[in-house]
Amino acid sequence: MKHSELACEREPIHIPGRIQPRGFLIAVDSKDWTVTRASANALACIGGDTPTPIARTESQSVAERGGPSRTALDLGSELAAVDRFERDADWARITHFIERLRLTDRSAPTVHKAVHYAPVEVGSGTYVVIAHAAGAETIFEFEARDDASDGSLDILYPDIREAIESIQAEVDLSALFSVGSAVFRDLTGFDRVLIYQFDEQANGTVVGEANSGALPTYLNLRFPASDIPAQARELYRANRVRVIPDAEYVPIDIVDRPAVAMGPLDLSFSALRAVSPVHLEYMRNMGTPASFSVSILVDGALWGLVSCHHARPKQVPHHVRSACDLLAQVLATQIAGQVRSALDSERVQRQRTQSQLLAFMAQEEQFFLGLTAHPAEWLAFVDADGAAVVVDGVCTTAGLVPDDASILKIVTWLGKHHPTTEVFATDALSEIMPGTQHLAGVASGVVAISVSQIHSTYVLWFRPEVVRTVSWGGDPNASKRVVGERLHPRESFALWKESVRFKAQPWSVAQLESVSLLRHAILGIVLRRAEELADLSRELKRSNKELEAFSYSVSHDLRAPFRHIVGYGELLLEDPALEQVPSGKRYVSTIIESAQTAGKLVDGLLGFSQAGRSSLKRTTVDIDKVVAYCRAILEPDMKGRNIEWDVPELGSVVADATMMRQVFQNLLSNAIKYTRGNSLAHISLTVERKQGMATFSVKDNGVGFDMAYTSKLFGVFQRLHRMEQFEGTGIGLANVRRIAQRHGGTVWAEGKVDEGATFYFSIPDRAE
Amino acid sequence: MAGYKKILLVEDNPKDLELTLLALARSQLANEVVTARDGVEAIDWLFRINDHASRERDDPAVVLLDLKLPKKDGLEVLAEIKGSDQTKHIPVVMLTASREEADLVASYNLGVNAFVVKPVDFKEFFDAIRKLGMFWAVLNEPYPSTIPDTGPMKVTEA
Numbered sequence: 001m002k003h004s005e006l007a008c009e010r011e012p013i014h015i016p017g018r019i020q021p022r023g024f025l026i027a028v029d030s031k032d033w034t035v036t037r038a039s040a041n042a043l044a045c046i047g048g049d050t051p052t053p054i055a056r057t058e059s060q061s062v063a064e065r066g067g068p069s070r071t072a073l074d075l076g077s078e079l080a081a082v083d084r085f086e087r088d089a090d091w092a093r094i095t096h097f098i099e100r101l102r103l104t105d106r107s108a109p110t111v112h113k114a115v116h117y118a119p120v121e122v123g124s125g126t127y128v129v130i131a132h133a134a135g136a137e138t139i140f141e142f143e144a145r146d147d148a149s150d151g152s153l154d155i156l157y158p159d160i161r162e163a164i165e166s167i168q169a170e171v172d173l174s175a176l177f178s179v180g181s182a183v184f185r186d187l188t189g190f191d192r193v194l195i196y197q198f199d200e201q202a203n204g205t206v207v208g209e210a211n212s213g214a215l216p217t218y219l220n221l222r223f224p225a226s227d228i229p230a231q232a233r234e235l236y237r238a239n240r241v242r243v244i245p246d247a248e249y250v251p252i253d254i255v256d257r258p259a260v261a262m263g264p265l266d267l268s269f270s271a272l273r274a275v276s277p278v279h280l281e282y283m284r285n286m287g288t289p290a291s292f293s294v295s296i297l298v299d300g301a302l303w304g305l306v307s308c309h310h311a312r313p314k315q316v317p318h319h320v321r322s323a324c325d326l327l328a329q330v331l332a333t334q335i336a337g338q339v340r341s342a343l344d345s346e347r348v349q350r351q352r353t354q355s356q357l358l359a360f361m362a363q364e365e366q367f368f369l370g371l372t373a374h375p376a377e378w379l380a381f382v383d384a385d386g387a388a389v390v391v392d393g394v395c396t397t398a399g400l401v402p403d404d405a406s407i408l409k410i411v412t413w414l415g416k417h418h419p420t421t422e423v424f425a426t427d428a429l430s431e432i433m434p435g436t437q438h439l440a441g442v443a444s445g446v447v448a449i450s451v452s453q454i455h456s457t458y459v460l461w462f463r464p465e466v467v468r469t470v471s472w473g474g475d476p477n478a479s480k481r482v483v484g485e486r487l488h489p490r491e492s493f494a495l496w497k498e499s500v501r502f503k504a505q506p507w508s509v510a511q512l513e514s515v516s517l518l519r520h521a522i523l524g525i526v527l528r529r530a531e532e533l534a535d536l537s538r539e540l541k542r543s544n545k546e547l548e549a550f551s552y553s554v555s556h557d558l559r560a561p562f563r564h565i566v567g568y569g570e571l572l573l574e575d576p577a578l579e580q581v582p583s584g585k586r587y588v589s590t591i592i593e594s595a596q597t598a599g600k601l602v603d604g605l606l607g608f609s610q611a612g613r614s615s616l617k618r619t620t621v622d623i624d625k626v627v628a629y630c631r632a633i634l635e636p637d638m639k640g641r642n643i644e645w646d647v648p649e650l651g652s653v654v655a656d657a658t659m660m661r662q663v664f665q666n667l668l669s670n671a672i673k674y675t676r677g678n679s680l681a682h683i684s685l686t687v688e689r690k691q692g693m694a695t696f697s698v699k700d701n702g703v704g705f706d707m708a709y710t711s712k713l714f715g716v717f718q719r720l721h722r723m724e725q726f727e728g729t730g731i732g733l734a735n736v737r738r739i740a741q742r743h744g745g746t747v748w749a750e751g752k753v754d755e756g757a758t759f760y761f762s763i764p765d766r767a768e
Numbered sequence: 769m770a771g772y773k774k775i776l777l778v779e780d781n782p783k784d785l786e787l788t789l790l791a792l793a794r795s796q797l798a799n800e801v802v803t804a805r806d807g808v809e810a811i812d813w814l815f816r817i818n819d820h821a822s823r824e825r826d827d828p829a830v831v832l833l834d835l836k837l838p839k840k841d842g843l844e845v846l847a848e849i850k851g852s853d854q855t856k857h858i859p860v861v862m863l864t865a866s867r868e869e870a871d872l873v874a875s876y877n878l879g880v881n882a883f884v885v886k887p888v889d890f891k892e893f894f895d896a897i898r899k900l901g902m903f904w905a906v907l908n909e910p911y912p913s914t915i916p917d918t919g920p921m922k923v924t925e926a
Contacts, residue, residue, distance in 0.1 A: 555866040556836050560781060562888045563865070567787040570890040592890075599888030610869070 011276055013231060015264040018251035018274035020244065022315070023127060023143035025254060025272055026094060027265060030138045035095045036260045037137075039272075040082040040253045043090055045142065046097050047123030082252065091257055098140065101129075109133055114269065119145060128318045134266040141272050143318065156323045159187060164330050173338050177208025180306070180331045185210040187323060188292060188316055190308035194218055195296075195331075197304040200506075201225055202233065204304070214311040215288060227282070237302040239269050240295040241325050246313035247283040247291070283309075290314035292321075294328040298336040306331070343510045350514040353381045358521050367451075367525045371459065372396045381518070382511045384461035386442060391457045401462055402439045410436070411458050414448055423516045424448040427463070427506040437502060440465040445504025447512070449519040451526060459522070461515075463504035547609070555606045562602070565595035597729075604731035607662070608716065608738065616656045616742060623650040623660065623696070627685065630665045637672050646684035653694050654766050659739040666732040667698040667759050673726055674702035674757065693745070694765035701756040705749075713749055736761065773829035774800045775901065776926070778810040778845065779863070780837050787890070788832070788863075791897035793921040799829055799901075804926040807840025811848055813926040814855055820926070827858050830881075830904035832897075835864035835871055843874055850879035859904050 019025050024046075025039040085091055101120060109115040109131045117129035120142070127142035153160075163183040170176040181193040192215040195208030202225035209219040228236070236242070251274040254265055267273040283291055288309035296304045306328050308316075316324075356377050361370030368389040371378045375398035378387050386401035390411050395404040402410070413433050418424050425447045430437040445463030569592040578584045627647060653660070668683070675681030682701045687694060705713065705720050712718040714737040719730045733747075736759075740747045745763030775792070779785040785803060792801055804810035810833070812818045816825065831849065835842035842862060849855045859881040864871060866885070875883050884900065887893050 552866065552868055555868060556864075559865045559886070559888060560784065563886060563890070563893065564783040564787070566888055567783070567890040567893065571790070596888055603888070 011229075011231070011278070012264075013276050014235060014266055014268040014273075016251075016267060016274045016276070017264060018253050019267070019270070019272040020274055021249050021252050022245060023141060023272050024252075025142070025270070026098060026140045027134070027137045027254075028098065028140070029260075030133060030136055033098070033138075034260075035091060035098060035257060036262055037254050037256045037265060038085070038094050040255050042094055043085060044082075045122065045124045045127075046093065085255060085257075109138060130271060132269050134269065135263070137262065137265065139265070139267075139270060141270060143271060145318070152319050153322055156187070156319060160323050160326065163187065163327055167327070167330055167334055170334070171338070173335070173342075174207070176331070176334055176338065178210070180327075180334075181208040181210035183327060184294075184306050184308060184324060185212070187320060187327070188308050190290070190292060190310045190314065191215045192218070192288075192309045194307045194309075195304060196223075196307050198233070198302060202228070202230070204228065207304075215309055232279075233302055235268055236293075236295045236305065237297065240297070240328065241271070241321050242273075242275075242291075242293050243271070243316045243321065244275055244280075244283065244291045245315040247280045247289040248313070249280075287311065292316045292324075294321075294324050296328055296332045296335065298332050298339065303332065303335060343508075346508065346510045347514070350381065350510060353377055354514055354518055354521070357381060357518065358525070361522065361525055365529075366391075367522055367529070368396065368457075368459070372398060375399060379461070382447060382461050382507065382515060383463075383505075384445075384447070385464055386462035388460045388462070389458070390460070392455050399462075400442050400464060402443050406436075406439055406443070407460065410443070410446065410448070410460070411456070414450070414458065415456065422449065422519060423512055425507045425512055425515075427504045428502055430502045440502045444502055445507060447507055447515055449515060449522075451519065451522050459519075463507075465502055466505050551606060551609050554602065558602050559599055562595045562599035566592050566599070569595065601729050601731075604729040604735075608731050608735050616659070618654050619657055620652050621655050621657045621660045622652045623664070623687070624652075626657075626660050626664050627668070629661065630668050633665060634669055634672055637669065641672070641676070641681060642679060643672065643675070643681040643683060646682070648686065650685065650687045650696065651689075651694075653763060655743055655763060656739075659742070663736050663739050663761055664698075666736050667761065670732065670759070671698050671700040671702065673728070674704075675700050676702070676726075678702060689765050692765055693762050695760055695762040697758050697760045699756065699758040704751040704753050704755045704757045706753050707751060710749055710751075714747060733759075772799045774802050774826065775904075776802050776804060776810065776813065776828040776831045778804045778807070778831065778837060778842070779834045780805050781834070784834070784886070787893065788897055789921075789923055791894045792901050794894065795898035795901045797901045797921060800922040800924060802828065802924050802926050806838040807842065807845045809926050810837075810845050811840065814849065814858070815852070827855070829859070830900070831858060831860045832900065833860055833862055835862060835866065835875075843871070843878065846875060846878045846880055861900050861904065 019039050021041065024042040026035060026042055027037045028035050085094070101117075110133045114130050114132040117131065119126050119128050121127075124144075126145045128145050129140060129142055131138055131140045133139075163186075166179050166183060167176065170179050177195045181195050184190075185193040191212040193210045194206045196204045197207045198204055204223040204225075204227065206218045206221050206223075209217060211217055256262070283289065286309070288311065290310035290313050292308040292314075294306045295302055296306060306324070357370060357374070359370075360374050360377070361367040364370045364373070368391065371387070371389060375387070379385065379399050384399070386397065386399040388395050388397040388401050388407050390407060393408060395407050397404075397407070401407065410429075410433065414421075414424055417433075426432055427445045429443055429446050430440055436443070442464050443462040444465040446460060448458055448460045451457040451459060569588050572578060573585065573588050573592070578588065581587075624647075627650065631645075671683045672681070675683065678701060684699045686697045686699070688697075689695075703721070709720055712720065714733045716731060716734040718734070719728065737747045740761055740763060743763040745761070747759065747761050749757055749759045751757035775797070777785070777788060777792075779788060785805075789801060789803070802813065804813055809819075810831070813820045813823070814828075814831070816823045833842045833845055837845070840848075842864070846860055846862065849858060849860055856879070860879075861882040861884060862871075862875045862880050863884050863886055872883055881904075882900065884896050887896065
């Protein structure tokens with residue numbers, strides 16, 4: 001902030017200790033109503049007269065009563081007369097005046113509730129009397145009323161009603177501003193009425209204007225925040241109406257009564273408060289000696305001002321001020337309504353997009369896929385040009401975005417500087433994050449939401465720089481200059497154009513609200529997904545346990561009866577009496593065989609289920625040894641057979657040793673079995689290692705199979721041959737496939753009827 | 769038969785019991801076979817408590833222990849045998865119908881001396897039992913001079 005602006009912001013404008021010379025002021029102690037201070041012109045204004053209270057309800061004009069015809073501005077001598085009341089008698093006269101007014105009879109005014117008294121007539125003229133509390137004191141302000149200012153709200157009523165109707169008829173903001181300013185011009189008779197709107201940085205923009213032509217037009221001009229400093233804005237919020245009839249006025253000091261120890265008198269709510277000399281100079285520089293402004297408050301905040309200027313000094317009568325205040329609030333209500341309805345319709349549109357996005361996200365395994373798969377909706381959601389999702393350092397983007405490295409830098413910076421900000425938004429990233437100016441073309445505007453801190457998940461939207469031209473009412477950088485001890489406002493109000501660089505179109509309040517809602521929705525989805533996963537894993541664990549218990553009891557209880565059948569069958573077979581039964585031996589043998597087969601099926605099934613359940617114990621397995629072992633185990637099957645083996649060196653793999661034995665035992669046993677009809681069987685093994693996979697093959701010249709059934713080869717209980725042709729449970733190859741899958745590999749086969757078959761078993765070729 | 773240590777067979781299934789006894793008998797073992805029908809009975813007999821409190825100390829040559837048993841299962845019985853200084857020297861052979869690896873691991877962790885999966889095929893079963901009986905019974909035979917008798921095997925219930 002510039003030195004001059006700071007100095008200006010420090011000026012205690014609410015306690016100037018002076019008033020404007022269009023009336024006089026008397027302050028009393030709120031407790032005992034002793035007079036504590038008075039404006040230096042009070043005595044002269046009171047004169048020797050005894051005040052005559054006028055009934056509050058009267059609406060007769062002074063002119064009708066044949067009173068003096070003077071304007072407040074040239075009341076002259078009395079108002080300008082300054083007296084230091086050095087004698088006690090002076091204070092006694094002021095006290096007497098207040099007492100004679102019998103103002104004390106009324107209910108006590110408070111800071112926010114001023115009490116309007118009946119106008120009084122004294123020697124110097126007629127005064128409107130308003131009292132309000134300020135600290136421990138009550139301030140009575142006597143504002144001179146002249147012929148021109150004579151009137152009341154009653155008289156203005158038709159005008160006010162018409163004005164309200166015309167304001168309320170407008171549905172478009174710019175039309176509203178235009179009509180609004182015209183209404184104020186009609187009512188006040190000022191040359192130029194501006195509707196002045198503050199932006200977030202408190203810069204002002206003239207959004208509406210009605211102009212007689214006597215003063216230059218300011219429509220669409222922007223004024224720097226320093227033109228109306230912070231403490232003035234706060235005062236404008238608290239006290240809505242200000243009048244300066246003549247910027248050339250000579251302020252009147254407020255004189256403290258001797259021996260009354262009070263701090264400086266707070267004139268925040270005073271109508272006569274003398275304004276800062278800087279402000280008067282500013283007015284003179286603008287060529288507007290008379291100014292009148294009314295605050296426009298929307299939702300309790302200072303939205304803007306109705307600012308009226310006149311090329312010559314001009315008074316604003318009290319009742320007109322009241323009417324303007326009323327109309328400004330009607331205008332404010334209307335503005336608030338318009339702003340709200342604009343926000344609402346934007347919000348409705350946004351909510352539609354949001355619910356679409358939510359639906360997309362809810363369908364996806366990971367929420368952000370719902371965004372990245374629908375870039376149009378994702379970008380339209382906040383009218384962004386680019387968007388990105390960052391999950392654990394991985395970017396997925398849409399539209400116009402910075403490179404991944406820059407996005408990650410932004411995310412890291414956010415995590416460091418805004419770790420707890422739910423919705424981060426800026427329209428000028430380079431102003432707050434150093435070293436990002438080169439990104440301005442894609443990321444001047446950034447909105448970011450943090451979804452998960454554990455996994456560092458961010459969703460970001462980007463807007464590029466928009467190089468705009470802003471028309472300032474004078475150079476904002478030269479808004480004040482310091483000459484000697486005093487601040488001087490800038491002297492030129494000529495249009496000054498500025499190029500605004502590195503700024504994006506700002507994010508609207510509605511957009512940011514939507515982003516915040518979306519964030520909550522995403523959190524909801526993420527949370528729900530996490531819960532679902534937890535449920536699923538619990539469910540899996542439970543069903544896995546059940547399956548284990550099931551297969552455990554099958555393995556124990558289902559095998560037993562088969563064992564018993566075989567056992568007792570064998571015993572019966574030994575019984576010589578069986579010889580007496582025709583076909584007895586054959587029947588019993590068949591029973592035994594069937595029971596044995598059933599037992600093997602049970603064993604096969606259990607083995608199969610174990611291959612799927614038991615955890616892999618990976619070690620380096622020497623496949624050459626495994627093959628040698630299997631050939632030894634299968635020796636009985638090869639009795640009386642003529643088999644030519646072709647077994648090269650196969651090397652080793654990292655896998656579960658037991659499972660590898662099962663695989664090769666199965667493949668070799670099949671090769672031996674299905675070459676049974678060959679006078680010379682030929683079985684060859686190969687290994688091929690490429691692309692990270694080790695592929696083993698077992699080739700035979702046996703009965704082969706029809707490739708049409710290859711899909712059935714590896715299914716459980718799938719057989720391609722009749723039982724009496726080739727024994728077997730139909731589980732072996734299913735087991736081989738399951739083992740391959742458990743190792744992250746595959747199996748397949750090639751064959752032709754009567755021309756042999758080749759089985760391939762492929763698993764990742766990895767180092768331990 | 770005196771001088772031969774007994775064999776404790778713990779088996780709840782009557783058919784398995786009969787077949788196992790038959791297999792043992794055919795192995796021509798001289799040892800007396802004591803049968804227990806559940807885990808508690810086996811423990812009572814081994815530790816000479818409750819119904820067997822008055823039994824004289826006479827540790828068996830081997831315990832053939834089925835895994836699935838009423839009251840106390842095989843693993844619990846095994847844990848008690850191997851957990852007591854009084855009995856941990858007694859060889860225990862686990863007989864089981866299951867190929868469950870978990871059972872095997874648990875048994876070896878508890879200190880089992882051998883683990884046999886009962887085959888469905890009766891001949892294999894006979895072979896397995898005979899080998900077991902021969903190995904453990906003969907190995908634990910205290911009086912090598914005494915020649916096994918070929919008379920009927922003595923079976924008692926615990």
